[in-house]
């Protein structure tokens with residue numbers, strides 16, 4: 001008898017899959033074969049790596065760099081094979097033609113190239129996520145295989161062939177693999193995001209496999225899997241477009257370094273190690289932006305108009321002197337004439353090159369004019385080699401250098417921005433579009449640290465300033481020739497070693513060229529401000545300012561982007577209230593929208609109250625269905641004002657114990673407005689309760705905004721009215737973080753919408 005839909009079977013409940021013991025044993029055998037093959041591949045990769053390492057020292061430099069390149073290749077491969085241990089196999093498709101296909105984390109074949117396991121990203125695996133009884137797509141039965149370690153502990157069947165189906169088809173829920181899904185959702189939080197590869201839902205799968213071209217915007221309420229989908233999409237795109245993306249790389253931009261740590265195991269567990277992750281604050285290599293500033297200041301810095309302000313600030317450093325400047329060089333009178341400077345500036349600008357590069361032309365032009373004055377005073381003609389000596393003499397004369405610098409200052413992005421903020425007259429000249437009040441808000445001391453909102457401005461400045469790149473360009477021409485030879489050689493090497501399925505000739509040539517350097521494409525990309533990526537994924541994209549978008553789009557000229565977020569969770573003033581409002585100006589209307597509608601994280605009662613509060617505060621919330629019903633998930637407790645902090649700590653302490661007793665592990669967060677954190681720290685110290693610092697700690701204290709993108713088993717939310725007063729989006733974020741319970745402790749009146 002075939003299984004019924006959506007039933008989950010494990011050691012305790014053995015309904016649903018007929019003859020469960022023999023089925024479990026049969027699946028165990030299949031799973032053992034897959035793991036056996038994985039072990040073999042690991043061993044052979046290790047052996048090859050050891051061999052390459054052994055032979056590393058001898059031979060010509062060419063041989064050595066070739067071997068180093070292969071060593072990097074095998075190291076990558078070994079790391080990938082290590083990472084896919086957990087739940088290597090998780091599904092099986094039984095097909096109409098009696099064929100059978102196992103679905104897993106990576107593709108595996110046996111020695112004779114017979115498929116053992118189909119990579120979840122392959123077209124042949126798509127039906128595992130998409131097939132329904134209405135559209136079975138050649139599938140009769142979909143089976144979820146649940147593993148603990150390498151042991152098969154549960155099976156769940158969904159029969160898609162209605163003729164085989166017993167019972168009422170209405171029983172089919174909208175969620176695929178519901179038992180496996182709910183089991184996954186119920187598990188205690190570890191502090192690190194896990195992959196969802198075994199239980200991706202159809203609406204998520206459609207987004208993950210959407211084409212590479214253009215900008216795809218994924219809007220979804222809290223807990224709808226936007227982050228999970230974005231990460232799985234990155235892994236999918238790397239698989240489906242490997243040749244294109246392997247060398248150019250994929251960039252993933254997240255809201256904070258805590259968030260990046262939270263997600264950092266997902267891609268490796270999907271077999272992908274080559275994605276560069278960053279925050280906007282870390283986008284420019286070499287810039288540390290750890291300063292803080294009021295939201296109102298960050299908002300001004302994020303406005304699109306700041307591009308023009310930076311442009312103007314650069315041009316302001318190309319200046320015609322008001323009066324002629326007279327200098328003496330070797331007893332001769334040299335005059336820096338405003339007219340000469342004006343003409344030299346105009347000529348240099350006509351080149352449309354960045355400031356520091358155009359400056360080379362300006363200086364050459366000016367020196368030639370000044371040399372003319374010098375020669376005229378000699379009263380005789382000077383041969384050209386002597387004229388060059390005069391030019392050189394002028395170039396190295398301190399007064400001439402100062403005068404030319406004043407007319408066209410060589411600049412770094414940092415210097416330009418510091419000077420702009422520190423000198424109100426510069427700001428007034430560069431930013432006439434800003435009100436006096438806004439300009440006053442931007443003023444600060446030259447030694448103040450940069451803030452995250454400065455980074456896109458520094459990037460803009462770096463673009464307009466450029467480097468003095470004459471030498472670099474000459475070198476580039478030589479390098480281009482050498483590269484042609486290297487790619488041709490790499491192709492030969494690959495053809496003779498049969499390694500071309502692992503890596504393209506271009507990538508191998510890159511590695512040869514880097515002296516067999518252990519730097520992967522991702523590492524090189526991360527260190528290079530001007531690197532352009534093949535695809536960029538932006539999470540929590542609603543927070544990005546117009547200037548941040550400019551900085552990101554510069555890194556992806558093809559505009560191949562995945563943009564995920566929720567316009568109801570915006571907290572910063574520079575962020576978006578609507579995707580069209582944010583993206584139309586930067587992408588000129590060229591983007592497509594997909595929506596996610598099921599909340600997999602927050603229990604229904606909590607999601608409902610969070611939604612009502614958000615709507616009452618006027619946030620543009622999306623309609624949401626909660627996948628989880630958890631009893632007693634919402635507790636609201638009013639106490640006297642002076643008891644709030646102490647009570648919150650008490651509740652948190654109890655929650656830590658409860659979560660541990662129930663799940664063995666789990667995480668609790670006390671979340672409050674930033675201004676309330678000190679009192680909570682004090683109350684915790686008084687009660688001998690310790691807050692952890694890391695993501696894996698059982699109890700943490702966080703400001704509401706800092707919880708963005710994270711999740712916890714239990715959230716103790718302190719004084720929601722105070723959180724709301726800072727930003728409604730922050731309250732919506734904080735309230736939707738728990739997977740099991742939200743416990744509100746308050747003294748002030750609750751925000752509208754809290755009561756049903």
Ligand SMILES: Nc1ncnc2c1ncn2[C@@H]1O[C@H](COP(=O)(O)OP(=O)(O)OP(=O)(O)O)[C@@H](O)[C@H]1O
Pocket residue numbers: 181184185194195196199200201204220221222223224225226227228229566569600601708709710711736
């Ligand atoms: N198909 C799925 N199977 C199992 N778990 C899922 C699935 N989709 C989402 N989840 C889980 O739901 C939780 C929320 O997912 P995620 O953090 O990606 O949501 P989000 O939309 O980015 O949330 P937010 O906007 O609130 O930060 C995560 O624990 C994720 O693993």
